[in-house]
Amino acid sequence: MCAEILSRFLGCTPGRGYPVRVILIGPRGSGKTTIGALLADTLGYRFFDTDAMVEAREGMSIPEIFAERGEPAFRLAESAAIKSLPLDSVVVATGGGAVISGSNVQALRTVSLTVFLDADATVLWARTQRSTRPPLTVLSPIEEITAIRNARLPLYRGAADLCIDTGVLSPAETVARILGFMEERRSGAVCNPFVAFLQQTRMSMNECEQIQKRLCGAKGMPLHGIFAVIGSPCLHSRSPELFTALFSACGVDGVYTRIDWPDISAIMDAVRAVGVKGLSVTIPFKTDGMQYCDEITADARAIGAVNTMVRCGDRWVGANTDWMGIRQPLAGILPGNAVVFGAGGAARAAVYALQDLGMEVTVLNRSLDGAQNLARSFGCEYGAFDSYNPEKTDVIVNATPVGMEGRGGSVLGPSDLRVHQTVFDLVYTPPGTILLKYARAAGCQCMQGTEMFVYQAQEQMRLFTGIDVDADLIREILG
Numbered sequence: 283m284c285a286e287i288l289s290r291f292l293g294c295t296p297g298r299g300y301p302v303r304v305i306l307i308g309p310r311g312s313g314k315t316t317i318g319a320l321l322a323d324t325l326g327y328r329f330f331d332t333d334a335m336v337e338a339r340e341g342m343s344i345p346e347i348f349a350e351r352g353e354p355a356f357r358l359a360e361s362a363a364i365k366s367l368p369l370d371s372v373v374v375a376t377g378g379g380a381v382i383s384g385s386n387v388q389a390l391r392t393v394s395l396t397v398f399l400d401a402d403a404t405v406l407w408a409r410t411q412r413s414t415r416p417p418l419t420v421l422s423p424i425e426e427i428t429a430i431r432n433a434r435l436p437l438y439r440g441a442a443d444l445c446i447d448t449g450v451l452s453p454a455e456t457v458a459r460i461l462g463f464m465e466e467r468r469s470g471a472v473c474n475p476f477v478a479f480l481q482q483t484r485m486s487m488n489e490c491e492q493i494q495k496r497l498c499g500a501k502g503m504p505l506h507g508i509f510a511v512i513g514s515p516c517l518h519s520r521s522p523e524l525f526t527a528l529f530s531a532c533g534v535d536g537v538y539t540r541i542d543w544p545d546i547s548a549i550m551d552a553v554r555a556v557g558v559k560g561l562s563v564t565i566p567f568k569t570d571g572m573q574y575c576d577e578i579t580a581d582a583r584a585i586g587a588v589n590t591m592v593r594c595g596d597r598w599v600g601a602n603t604d605w606m607g608i609r610q611p612l613a614g615i616l617p618g619n620a621v622v623f624g625a626g627g628a629a630r631a632a633v634y635a636l637q638d639l640g641m642e643v644t645v646l647n648r649s650l651d652g653a654q655n656l657a658r659s660f661g662c663e664y665g666a667f668d669s670y671n672p673e674k675t676d677v678i679v680n681a682t683p684v685g686m687e688g689r690g691g692s693v694l695g696p697s698d699l700r701v702h703q704t705v706f707d708l709v710y711t712p713p714g715t716i717l718l719k720y721a722r723a724a725g726c727q728c729m730q731g732t733e734m735f736v737y738q739a740q741e742q743m744r745l746f747t748g749i750d751v752d753a754d755l756i757r758e759i760l761g
């Protein structure tokens with residue numbers, strides 16, 4: 283059923299060429315209901331409003347549901363309404379908080395084009411002044427609108443195939459913009475110059491041909507767009523294999539490729555021209571990538587690197603999920619004293635993650651200058667390797683390449699480790715390093731570098747698509 287519907291959108295049925303469902307997401311006051319009704323009318327589709335569906339189902343208004351049963355009951359009813367939507371020719375306006383749930387987003391995106399309608403907080407406030415909806419916080423209305431919109435922005439951006447500022451367009455202009463985007467996706471007209479660029483990179487001709495078939499064939503461009511890892515070198519990256527499998531598991535109709543090229547400026551020109559949705563950023567572009575972002579998240583700014591870029595409209599948002607990859611595996615550990623070996627990019631992410639977990643961090647590095655610079659940025663202690671004191675260290679993170687395949691070695695010996703310690707070796711080839719062998723023998727809690735990759739990818743998937751995937755699914759794909 284889904285495949286048939288999808289193939290109809292992708293242009294297999296002559297004369298059609300529009301998606302089965304168009305889902306409108308965005309904050310209250312962004313125009314979802316007005317624009318949705320107009321779009322449905324234009325396309326000859328049925329129109330659904332999930333808030334109205336919840337009210338009809340529950341037999342009471344949304345303010346009454348909030349007052350009598352609370353927000354969790356409303357969210358449950360909203361999820362049920364979303365799951366009951368037909369996989370048919372419909373336009374759907376969703377409630378502002380529908381994107382909070384990753385499973386809602388996954389259900390909404392099935393065979394659908396998702397459009398994020400946004401507007402400045404003052405425009406949203408002016409449009410919702412006469413609303414009877416209950417406040418969700420104790421803030422003033424304008425403060426609440428601003429705070430909720432900002433908190434949900436990464437979710438809206440991740441879930442969206444198209445982002446439109448309705449503050450500067452009339453409803454008719456917004457509808458025209460959506461129809462124009464559908465036509466662009468259907469025709470795939472913008473993809474040939476992108477494939478020509480890929481042919482200049484270090485991608486094999488065979489792989490280029492496969493990408494060309496997916497992007498420029500008779501079926502038009504993938505519904506949910508193009509994603510890529512960019513770096514030099516990055517042909518060894520496992521991200522294309524991982525995200526291709528995740529997209530397939532979650533019903534995301536996207537192509538994830540790799541761009542191995544030394545010139546980030548040429549890469550950004552090519553990805554802009556074809557409207558790439560998301561980039562995984564690797565060496566050597568994690569710092570340089572920041573200058574191509576219109577907005578950088580606070581964590582990425584503090585760390586001084588982006589490993590993720592997401593496009594929404596004309597804007598690129600830079601984020602950092604590396605630190606989440608270090609924070610998540612350590613999240614259950616009581617705050618204590620942590621030592622980070624190394625002072626490079628991975629060490630910066632580690633210090634940020636450990637401080638976020640409330641740890642007192644000391645940076646130990648081969649060159650003292652590097653340790654001092656990092657310590658100055660984060661207000662922590664620093665020193666040389668020989669200032670390590672096992673009795674005063676609860677958590678150890680190795681953020682140097684020591685222990686990597688071919689190099690061997692360990693930053694610490696067997697006598698440096700204690701049973702109360704947790705050791706996280708960020709080196710992931712091999713997964714079981716000499717440091718972890720010593721740590722296991724000493725009775726320490728051990729974490730492998732592959733876990734950092736798993737959790738940073740989980741967060742990246744959320745930023746790229748708005749969908750939550752289980753860490754076990756990622757582990758399974760990586761094998």
Ligand code: NAP
Pocket residue numbers: 607623624625626627628629647648649652680681682683684686708709710731732733734735
């Ligand atoms: P980087 O920016 O090049 O920094 C390397 C750091 O390691 C520097 O502080 C350097 O010290 C130190 N170092 C290099 N060789 C050393 C040696 N022989 N002995 C002692 N210290 C040495 O690299 P990075 O991006 O931070 O990555 C560091 C490591 O983290 C990588 O090699 C990789 O294994 C791991 N990593 C893992 C993941 C993952 O997903 N698991 C992700 C990223 C990185 P100086 O300042 O003295 O040169």
